[in-house]
Amino acid sequence: MAADSAGGSPAARRDRAVRAAVEQGLVGSGDGAEPLVCLLDTDGIRASAAALRAAFAGALPSDTPVLHAFAVKAAPLVPVLRLLADAGIGCEVASPGELALARAAGVPPARIVLDSPAKTPEELGEALALGVAVNADNRQELERLDGLVAAGPTASPLGVRVNPQLGAGTIEATSTATATSKFGVALRDPGAREWLVRAYLERPWLTRLHTHSGSQGVPLPLIAEGVRVLYELAEEINAAAGRRQVDTLDIGGGLPVNFASDAESPTYAEYAAALREAAPGLFSGRYGLVTEFGRSLLAKHGLVLARVEYTKTSGGRPIALTHAGVHLLTRTVYAPASWPLRVLAYDAKGAPKTGAAVPQDIAGPACFSGDLVAADRALPELAPGDLIAVPDTGAYFFTAHYGYNSLPRPAVYGFTAAPGGGRVRFALARAAQTRADLLRESGAPQRDALL
Numbered sequence: 001m002a003a004d005s006a007g008g009s010p011a012a013r014r015d016r017a018v019r020a021a022v023e024q025g026l027v028g029s030g031d032g033a034e035p036l037v038c039l040l041d042t043d044g045i046r047a048s049a050a051a052l053r054a055a056f057a058g059a060l061p062s063d064t065p066v067l068h069a070f071a072v073k074a075a076p077l078v079p080v081l082r083l084l085a086d087a088g089i090g091c092e093v094a095s096p097g098e099l100a101l102a103r104a105a106g107v108p109p110a111r112i113v114l115d116s117p118a119k120t121p122e123e124l125g126e127a128l129a130l131g132v133a134v135n136a137d138n139r140q141e142l143e144r145l146d147g148l149v150a151a152g153p154t155a156s157p158l159g160v161r162v163n164p165q166l167g168a169g170t171i172e173a174t175s176t177a178t179a180t181s182k183f184g185v186a187l188r189d190p191g192a193r194e195w196l197v198r199a200y201l202e203r204p205w206l207t208r209l210h211t212h213s214g215s216q217g218v219p220l221p222l223i224a225e226g227v228r229v230l231y232e233l234a235e236e237i238n239a240a241a242g243r244r245q246v247d248t249l250d251i252g253g254g255l256p257v258n259f260a261s262d263a264e265s266p267t268y269a270e271y272a273a274a275l276r277e278a279a280p281g282l283f284s285g286r287y288g289l290v291t292e293f294g295r296s297l298l299a300k301h302g303l304v305l306a307r308v309e310y311t312k313t314s315g316g317r318p319i320a321l322t323h324a325g326v327h328l329l330t331r332t333v334y335a336p337a338s339w340p341l342r343v344l345a346y347d348a349k350g351a352p353k354t355g356a357a358v359p360q361d362i363a364g365p366a367c368f369s370g371d372l373v374a375a376d377r378a379l380p381e382l383a384p385g386d387l388i389a390v391p392d393t394g395a396y397f398f399t400a401h402y403g404y405n406s407l408p409r410p411a412v413y414g415f416t417a418a419p420g421g422g423r424v425r426f427a428l429a430r431a432a433q434t435r436a437d438l439l440r441e442s443g444a445p446q447r448d449a450l451l
């Protein structure tokens with residue numbers, strides 16, 4: 001179901017935002033106008049956060065502790081984390097930088113979870129000093145935690161990440177539950193399960209279990225099966241301990257997103273229903289729950305808006321040379337079959353472009369021939385000065401900039417569309433990288449260092 005608000009459906013809000021972005025000078029073709037801007041629909045983000053909370057609140061006894069922690073890697077922008085915190089969502093972080101962003105957004109340590117496969121002793125020490133929850137990835141990390149826990153008390157809830165080894169989805173690179181995945185304790189490896197149960201019994205402070213078995217391309221039943229495995233392991237540990245040692249299950253994120261249309265599918269309610277079917281005990285209220293969704297909270301609310309600089313034909317194929325390319329849409333450019341994106345055509349005034357659809361390539365600005373956002377895509381024929389919009393790019397795209405060709409990070413604005421066709425308001429969420437920033441980050445202050 002699309003996240004309608006008083007400002008209209010997501011598609012209507014998008015059209016209004018595109019026109020307003022041109023009218024308010026955020027992007028366009030006039031003298032000095034920016035060729036590229038990224039937009040985030042803040043009402044859409046709030047609607048997704050509310051849908052997530054409602055899906056689990058509706059399925060759990062009311063006093064069940066639940067923390068929905070946004071996977072910061074999906075959109076590492078402090079104002080986004082702040083907006084989500086205001087909507088009742090914490091943070092899952094996977095690096096010291098992400099932890100710093102969550103803290104800068106004012107997210108309290110008790111609402112932050114640290115997962116990552118290569119945490120340093122310093123990172124672990126910082127997390128435990130703050131009281132941030134930590135999921136250990138492997139045996140050696142658990143041994144490091146032994147030392148830290150022995151050194152003094154911590155408020156951090158501690159757990160271990162497991163890999164249920166259920167197999168890949170359609171995208172190998174983002175599948176985490178494969179037989180040889182680098183993440184977590186591989187539960188089906190010989191002796192691993194027995195070792196893990198013993199490890200819990202020897203460490204009464206291990207109170208959580210974690211898995212993240214979903215991702216784009218993984219079907220819901222397979223994700224739910226991973227959570228069922230986690231639940232059964234918790235039951236086994238608690239039975240062996242003779243008490244409720246594991247009190248919280250962190251079920252990760254990984255809900256896939258529909259990149260083919262504006263429909264939000266699958267929904268959080270469908271996900272909760274699939275979990276309920278696979279692991280009804282999860283909803284008994286006997287376990288607290290942590291979730292770590294990233295893509296499904298942000299993807300549909302992001303838009304890249306770029307000017308068409310030139311058009312040409314090559315081998316008879318029309319090509320639009322635009323400012324949206326590999327620096328923002330990296331996954332799509334390098335792996336187009338796995339990450340296809342829609343492209344929408346607007347005229348220079350920001351109105352949806354009409355006219356007969358013509359197959360054309362939508363190329364980016366980078367100096368390598370593979371920099372194509374879409375190949376042979378049927379769209380009204382683009383002309384210089386038109387705009388293309390690439391929707392569904394709010395997670396892992398423009399928020400994960402790739403610095404090829406020294407193409408700068410563009411500005412990101414959040415927008416809200418007032419009801420009844422009123423004004424669209426933009427708020428700067430991240431300034432564009434300036435020429436001075438680019439020079440500084442590219443070693444200009446160290447100019448003579450290698451002489």
Ligand SMILES: Cc1ncc(COP(=O)(O)O)c(C=O)c1O
Nearest residue numbers: 071212253254255292293294295
């Ligand atoms: C441990 C963990 N949690 C959560 C996420 C977020 O996944 P998604 O954005 O697919 O919801 C990831 C993604 O890599 C992850 O590794």
